Amino acid sequence: MKLVELYLDEIRRHLPPRNREDIVKEINSTLLDMIEDRNPNPSQPVDEETVKAVLKEFGAPRDVAVQYGAKTYLIGPHMFPTYVQVLKIVLIVIAALNILGFVVTILSKSSLDAGLFDTIFQIVGGLMSSLFTGFGIVTLSFAAIEWTTPEEWNIKAGEEWEPEQLIKEEHTQKVNYAGLAFEITLTLVFIAVLNFFLDRIGIYYFDESGWVSTPILNQNFNRYVPWITAYALLDIGLNFYLLRTGVWDKFAIIGRLLINVIKMAVNIAIIVGPAIITVSESAWRNLNFDIDIKAQQLTQGLNIGIDIVLGLAIFGLVVESIKLLYTNFIKGKHAYIEISNK
Amino acid sequence: MTDDAVGEQTQNLVQELRRGVIVLAVLSQLDQEQYGYSLMKGLEDRGLQVDQGTLYPLLRRLEEQNLLTSDWRVDTSRPRRYYILSDFGKKVLHEMTTEWTRIKTTVDNLLQNEKEN
Structure with a gap:
């Protein structure tokens, strides 16, 4: 989940200060939901390829931040x-x-x-x-x-x-x-x-x-x-x-x-x-x-x-x-x- | 005009059309509380695909406009933010539903004429 943390850090950097931590927390919770949902073997820990696919789908950190009003x-x-x-x-x-x-x-x-x-x-x-x-x-x-x-x-x-x-x-x-x-x-x-x-x-x-x-x-x-x-x-x-x-x-x-x-x-x-x-x-x-x-x-x-x-x-x-x-x-x-x- | 151009233009216009409809769709699903991902899945299952880049900021905007309320729940496997319609949101949704029906009927009639011609 190291990759998820790096991803969130990158988003955090671009977000406007207002609600920053709350937004990051929600994105984190969503990402974990998505990753869990996409895991091909739910009994196994998720593999890195799935994590990467989810992050890629979620979008480039800067683009995500812009959606939240980063200007x-x-x-x-x-x-x-x-x-x-x-x-x-x-x-x-x-x-x-x-x-x-x-x-x-x-x-x-x-x-x-x-x-x-x-x-x-x-x-x-x-x-x-x-x-x-x-x-x-x-x-x-x-x-x-x-x-x-x-x-x-x-x-x-x-x-x-x-x-x-x-x-x-x-x-x-x-x-x-x-x-x-x-x-x-x-x-x-x-x-x-x-x-x-x-x-x-x-x-x-x-x-x-x-x-x-x-x-x-x-x-x-x-x-x-x-x-x-x-x-x-x-x-x-x-x-x-x-x-x-x-x-x-x-x-x-x-x-x-x-x-x-x-x-x-x-x-x-x-x-x-x-x-x-x-x-x-x-x-x-x-x-x-x-x-x-x-x-x-x-x-x-x-x-x-x-x-x-x-x-x-x-x-x-x-x-x-x-x-x-x-x-x-x-x-x-x-x-x-x-x-x-x- | 090539087929490509028609496709591209159609896609742009459809996107614009969807943008307005998504708000109504989201509000309609939140008479019971839901967290973001379950809402997205629910909409997807009913045939409306909304990407997360649109949905989550939208939920926040709707909350800022007092249409929704939200709180964090920690009793599940991981903390999740649950959203639900506020009283104000319920009233707005009711008005919007009436408007939507009116618009839909009008546009349907217009499109019917188009077909007949």
């Missing part, structure tokens, strides 16, 4: 909590970055010249537009994930289903859907910032011509943008592939390793290449901090910091790649041998 959503109930979580994180990060930027601006004396109204206008306007952008990206990527995950395809195609699928699904190494959704969303935000808002990362100050922002990433960084965008897109592609297949197969593992190699190569190129951060002398002076650091010293410090972060990232990538190779090829082989020895 198709833009973002479904099993994805919704993750969506809210990711949305919170993204919005908080965006708000924090904005506020941090403007705290720095206000602390610098230039904002006094701008006048209160202009300053507030600038802060609220900038915050709103970046929050809406963040909200849009998160919502669209979750909607895309919702509509490309395999179960959605099944119901749309109305394909035949096999109870065997329940057993297979239980034993394969499943991917973490919530984690993937999270990664895809953050990567999309990252790509958007990298390609459209790069000049926003900078120093803000006010002078006679109005608000001025000076980017701190210099043109040396521009040459890396296409490469970083490329591996970020590959990352998203791989994550969508994982959402579709639901398991880490050989193709996915090799894909991940290749992407890691590209990431490491880009990081190394940035570390050995020319400095990517320049704090402009005039912008630094305009911020008017009472600290005795020259813009040039600040530039040097920030560049060393970036190199350290990139170095640590390379280390992390190497560790991840080795772990991936070990768990899937070396340890995986052992597991296979152990099973075949039995």
Whole structure:
């Protein structure tokens, strides 16, 4: 009856919360009635073929749930909590970055010249537009994930289903859907910032011509943008592939390793290449901090910091790649041998 | 029009027709309490096949509309949910039976004309 339990679990996942347990209980009771009724030898315990035939006749779990009022959503109930979580994180990060930027601006004396109204206008306007952008990206990527995950395809195609699928699904190494959704969303935000808002990362100050922002990433960084965008897109592609297949197969593992190699190569190129951060002398002076650091010293410090972060990232990538190779090829082989020895 | 198309269209229309009739059929059988599977078997024995994907959600809807009441029985070999007509359901069934007879007579007459032509 293991199969019946797996079947009920799958239905439960799709049912609306209201009356969920009661509905499952009734389906269970009905299935047992049907199985008992179909048992070719009532004196014997029922065989698995009969159970499978009954489940197949009863219908694919998702279809059964839909009959009970499970709806198709833009973002479904099993994805919704993750969506809210990711949305919170993204919005908080965006708000924090904005506020941090403007705290720095206000602390610098230039904002006094701008006048209160202009300053507030600038802060609220900038915050709103970046929050809406963040909200849009998160919502669209979750909607895309919702509509490309395999179960959605099944119901749309109305394909035949096999109870065997329940057993297979239980034993394969499943991917973490919530984690993937999270990664895809953050990567999309990252790509958007990298390609459209790069000049926003900078120093803000006010002078006679109005608000001025000076980017701190210099043109040396521009040459890396296409490469970083490329591996970020590959990352998203791989994550969508994982959402579709639901398991880490050989193709996915090799894909991940290749992407890691590209990431490491880009990081190394940035570390050995020319400095990517320049704090402009005039912008630094305009911020008017009472600290005795020259813009040039600040530039040097920030560049060393970036190199350290990139170095640590390379280390992390190497560790991840080795772990991936070990768990899937070396340890995986052992597991296979152990099973075949039995 | 090919025979296939005729068959397919007929099937669609018959399904639509059945959808309305099933409610009446289900209500008619529930003056005595029954659990889902026994109800399905009973209908099947009398020539009306209803698949479980339709029947169980329907029973729930009818209960939500106060036409049926239900409770779990644990005294049998396994817990089962038994359904029975409520007083409200009995009244509605009575009205619907009258309506059904009227519709049936009218449609029969119409179809009779069709045959004669």
